[in-house]
Amino acid sequence: MSIPKIVLFYRFTPLADPEAIRLWQYTLASANGLTGRILVSEHGINATVGGDVAAVKRYVRGTREYAPFADADIKWSDGTGADFPRLSVKVRPEIVTFGAPDELHVDAGGVVGGGAHLSPTDLHDLVDRRGDEVVFFDGRNAFEAEIGRFRGAVVPDVATTRDFVSELDSGRYDHLKAKPVVTYCTGGVRCEVLSALMRRRGFEEVYQLDGGIVRYGETFGDDGLWDGSLYVFDGRGKVEFSDHAAILGRCTGCGAPTSRHVDHNTAEGRARTLLCTACVPDA
Secondary structure (H helix, E strand, O other): OOOEEEEEEEEEOOOOOHHHHHHHHHHHHHHOOOEEEEEEEOOEEEEEEEEEHHHHHHHHHHHHOOHHHOOOOOEEEEOOOOOOOOEEEEEOOOOOOOOOHHHOOEEOOEEOOOOEEEOHHHHHHHHHHHHHHOEEEEOOOHHHHOOEEEOOOEOOOOOOHHHHHHHHHOOOOHHHOOOEEEEEOOOOHHHHHHHHHHHHOOOOEEEEEOOHHHHHHHHHOOOOOEEEOEEOOOOOOEEOOOOOOOOOOEOOOOOOEOOOEEEEEEOOEEEEEEOOOOOOOOO
16 A cells, blocks of 8 residues: 655755756656655755655665765655655755855855754753743744744744845844844754854844754644644645644634635735635635
């Protein structure tokens, strides 16, 4: 019986020939029948792929045979078998598109000048010690936070990752520069860059949640500091960490609780919109 699985991972490390890595990754993933998205740049790799569990395991083993990727933190989750329409493997200037490739510096150890990594347990220890002084800073697009976020988090009003640079430069968050700021995102990759950008702009005490929301959810589920569902960019749409996940979103049509985003035509154009099944049953 086929058991669909999805793996999410990234590795920041200097790559002298990103095109060669792209060709190798395409061959490895396609030979195992996987679908998903893999981005490669001179700074490293960022991948989310899925398929049958045995095929995914072969892909992971093959990827780890390349020494710079051997210690990549692979995050596993259940798939549906139809999570991605195709396999896409591309070379880009950045593996996370902040629009600031010249600000990012990496070495064999990862991003240079980023925030201090906190495991989920370390995060709880920090909150226990520092209390309300700790600021959670969401490193995702604002619409992702509509259905799930850390309690009391600052959620920047950004539509795309590229908006973060101007948001930080606006001075809107300068009052946080002397506070302990914990950045978080889905799997950790966006915060690797975001925390470095924040430190370059004078934020004094910046942390990043190691493994992102995914690893936190695996550790504490919905019995910690996280509320709601995790938005994911594949056919699942969202994932929950327990059977008692809070519903934070509100339907834009009727105001009912919902965590369901759908592509919908609005006055501003087609967009991901929170709509319940009563308002739009067949999205």
